[in-house]
Amino acid sequence: xxxxxxxxxxxxxxxxxxxxxxxxxVRLDFDNDGDVLMDEAPRRAGGQAGGIVTPGEVVTDxxxxxxxxxxxxxPATSGQSIISxxxxxxxxxxxxxxxxxxxxxxxxxxxxxxxxxxxxxxTKRWRVDIAAPHSATLLLSSINLPGGILRKRTSTDExxxxxxxxxxxxLVAEVQTLSNDGLAxxxxxxxxxxxxxxxxxxxxxxxxxxxxxxxxxxLPTSNGGGDVDIYLGVNGYIYIAKHTTPLTESTxxxxxxxxxxxxxxxxxxxxxNVNEEISPETRGEIARIACVIAALAKGGVKVDEEMVELGxxxxxxxxxxxxxxxxxxEAGKRVVAAALAKRRLS
Amino acid sequence: xxxxxxxxxPELSYLYASLSLSPPIRLDLRTPLQFxxxxxxxxxxxHCNGSSRVCMSEAGECIVGIKAEVEKDATTKYATVIERxxxxxVSVEVAGGGVSGAGSxxxxxxxxxxxxxxxxxxxxxxxxxxxxxGLLAGGGGGGSILDRLVISSGWHWKLYxxxxxxxxxxxxxxxxxxxxxxxxxxxxxxxxxxxxHDVDDIPTFSDDWAISVPLYEPTTFPRPPMSLPVVAVxxxxxxxxxxxxxxxxxxxxxVTLSLSDSEGNCDIVGVRSMEVGRGGGKxxxxxxxxxxxLRQMVNACVKEAGEVIKGIGETTHKQMFRA
Numbered sequence: 001x002x003x004x005x006x007x008x009x010x011x012x013x014x015x016x017x018x019x020x021x022x023x024x025x026v027r028l029d030f031d032n033d034g035d036v037l038m039d040e041a042p043r044r045a046g047g048q049a050g051g052i053v054t055p056g057e058v059v060t061d062x063x064x065x066x067x068x069x070x071x072x073x074x075p076a077t078s079g080q081s082i083i084s085x086x087x088x089x090x091x092x093x094x095x096x097x098x099x100x101x102x103x104x105x106x107x108x109x110x111x112x113x114x115x116x117x118x119x120x121x122x123t124k125r126w127r128v129d130i131a132a133p134h135s136a137t138l139l140l141s142s143i144n145l146p147g148g149i150l151r152k153r154t155s156t157d158e159x160x161x162x163x164x165x166x167x168x169x170x171l172v173a174e175v176q177t178l179s180n181d182g183l184a185x186x187x188x189x190x191x192x193x194x195x196x197x198x199x200x201x202x203x204x205x206x207x208x209x210x211x212x213x214x215x216x217x218x219l220p221t222s223n224g225g226g227d228v229d230i231y232l233g234v235n236g237y238i239y240i241a242k243h244t245t246p247l248t249e250s251t252x253x254x255x256x257x258x259x260x261x262x263x264x265x266x267x268x269x270x271x272x273n274v275n276e277e278i279s280p281e282t283r284g285e286i287a288r289i290a291c292v293i294a295a296l297a298k299g300g301v302k303v304d305e306e307m308v309e310l311g312x313x314x315x316x317x318x319x320x321x322x323x324x325x326x327x328x329x330e331a332g333k334r335v336v337a338a339a340l341a342k343r344r345l346s
Numbered sequence: 347x348x349x350x351x352x353x354x355x356p357e358l359s360y361l362y363a364s365l366s367l368s369p370p371i372r373l374d375l376r377t378p379l380q381f382x383x384x385x386x387x388x389x390x391x392x393h394c395n396g397s398s399r400v401c402m403s404e405a406g407e408c409i410v411g412i413k414a415e416v417e418k419d420a421t422t423k424y425a426t427v428i429e430r431x432x433x434x435x436v437s438v439e440v441a442g443g444g445v446s447g448a449g450s451x452x453x454x455x456x457x458x459x460x461x462x463x464x465x466x467x468x469x470x471x472x473x474x475x476x477x478x479x480g481l482l483a484g485g486g487g488g489g490s491i492l493d494r495l496v497i498s499s500g501w502h503w504k505l506y507x508x509x510x511x512x513x514x515x516x517x518x519x520x521x522x523x524x525x526x527x528x529x530x531x532x533x534x535x536x537x538x539x540x541x542x543h544d545v546d547d548i549p550t551f552s553d554d555w556a557i558s559v560p561l562y563e564p565t566t567f568p569r570p571p572m573s574l575p576v577v578a579v580x581x582x583x584x585x586x587x588x589x590x591x592x593x594x595x596x597x598x599x600x601v602t603l604s605l606s607d608s609e610g611n612c613d614i615v616g617v618r619s620m621e622v623g624r625g626g627g628k629x630x631x632x633x634x635x636x637x638x639x640l641r642q643m644v645n646a647c648v649k650e651a652g653e654v655i656k657g658i659g660e661t662t663h664k665q666m667f668r669a
Contacts, residue, residue, distance in 0.1 A: 003654045004383035005661040008399070117354075168352040197356030200373055273355040275363075283364045283371045291375050 052102070053084040059097060068098030106131045106206035106235035108184035112175045113215040115196070115233030116186065118165045124158055126165055128173070131206055131235045134183045138165070142176060142187035144194065144270065164271050170196040170239060172216075172231050192216065194270050196231065198278060199241025202290050204297035206236040210304040217305050218243055222316060225285030230293075232303060238293060240286050242278050288315055295332030296339070307339060314338035353593050358623065361594035366580030373590065379650050381586040384525065386658075388533040388665045396534025396561070398662075400526040404588055406513030408522050410530035416497065416549065417504040430492050433502055434481060436474040438509040438523070476520075476618065477509070477527055480571040480602040483615040491570075494561060498543045503536060520600045520620070521586055524573035525658060531570040532662040534561040564663055568604040571615050572655050574647045575600050577622055578639050583646045593623035597635040601647040603655070610652025617644065 053059055059071060061081035067073055070086040084090075088101040108114070108130065116128040119135055126138045141153050143164060165171060173186035173193050188194050209215075209232050217230040227243030292311040296303050314335045353361075364371045370378060384402045391397035394411040401407045420429055481491055495503040507530070509523060535558040537551035552558075562570055577587040577595035584591060592598060598620030603612040 003381035003657055005657060006383055006385045007661075007665065008385050008387050008401075169354040170357065197354075198360070200360060201353075201357060202373075275356050275359050278360070278363070280367050280371065283360075283367070287364075287371050287373050287375050290373055294374075 052087070052089055053099060054087050055085055057084050058082070059084050059090060059099070064095060065097045066095050068093070068096045070099030070101065071097060103205060104207065105133050107182065108132050108136065108175045108178060108235070110175050110178055112211075112234040113172065113231070114175060114184075114186070114235045115170065115172050115201070115231050115237035115239050116235070117201075117237075118167055118169045118171070121161055121166060124161075126161075128171070128186060130184065130186075130233075131203070131237060132182070132184060134181070136175070136184040136186050138171075138173065138186045138188070140164075142185070142189055144189055144191070146271070165195065169273075170201055172196055172233070172239065191270075195272075196239045196241065197273070198244060198275050199229070199239055200286055200290055202238050202240070202294065204236045204238065204293065204303065206234075208297045208303055209234055209236055209238075210302040212304055214305075217308060219289065219309065219312065221282075221285035221289075221312070223285060224279070224281040226279075226282055228282065228286055228289060230289065230308060232308075238290075238303075240289050240293075242276065242282050242286070244276065288312070288319070291315070291332065292335060295336050298332060299336035301336055301340065306343065310339040310342045311335055314342065353590065353623070357590075358594050361590055362579060365582060365584065365591065365594060368582070370579070370582045370584075372584065374588070378582055378584050379646055381521075381650075381654065382588075384522075386525070386529060386661060388529050388662050395536060396530045396532070398526050398529035398533060400522060400529065402519060402522050404519075406511065406522070408526040409510045409512070410526040411508050411510075412530050412534045413506045413508075414503045414534070414536055415506065417502055419500050419502060431478075431482060432504075433492055433495050434478060434505045434507065436478045436481075436507045436509070438473040438477070438511065441510060441512045473509075473523060476600075477507070477523060480524070480573055480615055481527075481531075483571065483602070491561075497539060497549050498541070498546075500546045501549050505534075507531075519586070520573050520575050524571075524602070528570045528572045528655070529658060529662050532560075532562055532564075532659055533666055535559065536561060564659070565608075567606050567608070568613065569655060569659060571602050571604040572651065572658070573600050573602040574651055574654070575620060576643045576647050577620070578635065578643055581639070583639075583643050585646060585650055592620070595622040597639065597643070598622040599640075599643050599647075601644055601651075603647060603651040605652060605655045605659075610656055612648050612651045612655070614644065614648065 058074070059065075059082045061079055063080060065082060067082045070084060070088060071082050072085050074081045074083050082097055084099050086099045086101045087103075088099045091098055091100050106114075114130045114136075116130040116136060116138075118126050118138075119129045120127040124140045128136045128138050130136045140157060140161060145153065145157060145164075171188060171194060173188045174190070175184045176187040177185045179185070211234060212232070215232045215234065217232065219228050219230060220226075221228050229241050229243045231239040231241070233239070289308070289312055292315050293303055293308060296307055296311055301307060317338070318331060318335055361373070364373070372378070374382070376382070382403055384400055386398065386400045388398045389396060390399060391409075391411050393413075395414045396412040397410060399407065399409050417433075495505065497503060507527060509527065511523070513522075535555070538554070538557050538559055539549055540552050541547065541550040574585060575587060575592075575598065577584050577592055577598040579591075579595050584595075587595060587598070600618045600620050601614060602616040602618075604615050605611070606613045
């Protein structure tokens with residue numbers, strides 16, 4: 001059948017991820033020793049760790065709990081109960097109750113690698129969408145200008161601002177500074193960062209990317225796909241592209257290029273809008289990786305280097321068994337399950 | 347929400363190149379004529395004659411409630427066409443946005459004509475007009491939905507179809523809307539008439555919902571209409587395009603069909619063009635749509651629609667009778 005119709009399933013918390021599953025399932029009407037508090041009023045279904053609460057819902061009126069993130073105390077007149085201010089699951093640390101939101105936006109932190117999209121070109125700067133509550137800014141002075149990092153920014157550059165980035169362009173950058181109200185300022189002053197091309201862009205929920213040492217992975221693919229770069233933005237924006245030799249490695253005869261020379265190499269080419277030639281095999285593997293990441297995020301498994309690799313392996317095995325991903329809605333679930341099984345074994 | 351930002355030129359060219367390969371590679375590894383899975387449930391609103399909730403991965407969620415009201419014919423003799431068209435009222439509301447009823451201009455999925463003035467006296471109803479148009483057109487086998495709304499001489503049902511879109515994007519897929527309306531119509535039951543058909547008095551109905559009559563008999567045809575979006579990239583034709591695929595497409599159509607027999611044959615009820623991006627090329631050098639490609643696009647819809655509408659109908663009935 002060309003279409004698959006699924007009947008709605010009740011909400012299940014993301015318990016697949018083994019290092020998080022121990023937090024759930026603790027009932028609030030037990031005290032810490034596990035004794036049932038007999039004089040408790042019966043709780044509603046939501047009032048249990050791992051259950052869902054909505055904004056304004058009373059989490060508990062038991063005075064033994066302290067309020068944590070995502071909760072507030074009701075006015076003293078109505079008996080000091082803890083009320084949720086978010087829609088999310090209850091989590092409990094000793095006597096501290098907090099609500100973990102089901103969906104939230106990315107909160108930028110200094111040093112995060114993010115993938116963003118230019119929203120607006122202003123004088124001397126760009127406004128960049130990084131899935132945060134506020135859009136970030138990228139100053140003209142914090143990008144690599146063609147012709148060398150030591151070059152002074154001139155008024156000509158200001159006039160040519162659109163030749164570097166224009167609306168809709170994707171870029172990978174690092175959060176440089178944060179203002180008091182959480183407004184991020186980005187920079188791309190490294191050859192690792194800059195404009196993205198030769199690939200596809202996808203988004204997952206912000207919380208689904210695990211913070212790692214390096215957020216740029218290079219994955220060798222099979223089926224003649226060659227190497228594929230994966231930019232896992234901490235903000236949940238992901239770019240998967242054909243591996244291109246970074247300019248830092250493009251040295252001739254092993255002779256390293258001097259810093260100033262290197263910057264000259266990074267001339268207009270880094271702001272080019274033209275893709276390289278990408279073979280159909282690479283395109284196929286890029287699509288497969290995108291499907292793996294989407295399936296991981298959908299299955300409630302945090303995306304990191306290990307999971308992407310294991311998931312890709314599992315997807316390849318499925319492929320060898322002749323399962324076409326697109327033709328089977330369950331394929332994603334099976335791949336995630338297989339990847340999790342592999343992680344437990346390793 | 348800021349207005350949707352265009353895709354970057356490298357992205358578009360990558361998409362365009364992938365989709366125009368032979369065989370094409372879709373980003374979600376679907377085959378060209380395959381639909382994305384959707385989550386659906388029917389008749390879950392207690393105060394509606396029929397209701398449905400449909401979720402699609404990218405396009406968001408859509409809730410449809412259908413209420414029927416007994417109304418006296420405005421004219422005593424044969425009701426005019428314009429009179430009869432008012433028997434169905436469609437309103438599309440976008441959560442947090444405006445209402446697409448008469449006079450508002452909520453355009454859906456970039457369907458041409460659905461966002462602008464249509465020259466009718468309902469004003470520019472946007473998606474509401476487009477949905478209603480498909481409904482009124484009925485099927486090739488005759489038997490418009492309006493005939494089913496006649497209760498007795500002088501009386502008819504008035505249908506209120508209320509669509510609520512809970513969607514994060516401003517471009518929900520026409521498929522989402524049309525699937526939701528289709529399922530809601532299919533799950534609509536009207537109370538059984540107990541007074542005679544040919545009397546002018548106020549009709550009376552049975553209180554028993556167990557013997558209520560379905561608006562669309564499950565075994566009769568045509569079934570409620572269904573609209574399928576289809577885009578073309580190069581020589582390839584894709585059903586149920588994602589937002590990115592629409593942006594990279596060269597031509598787009600929304601084909602409205604209704605099932606005409608149990609074999610899965612379909613009648614084309616209407617074809618509208620859909621606004622698409624600028625393809626892989628630069629602004630201005632987009633290819634036109636030739637007769638061969640047009641035929642290919644419509645054929646793809648007709649070929650797949652039977653299975654899709656049947657599948658959706660089966661799901662609806664399964665859920666209806668499980669409860």
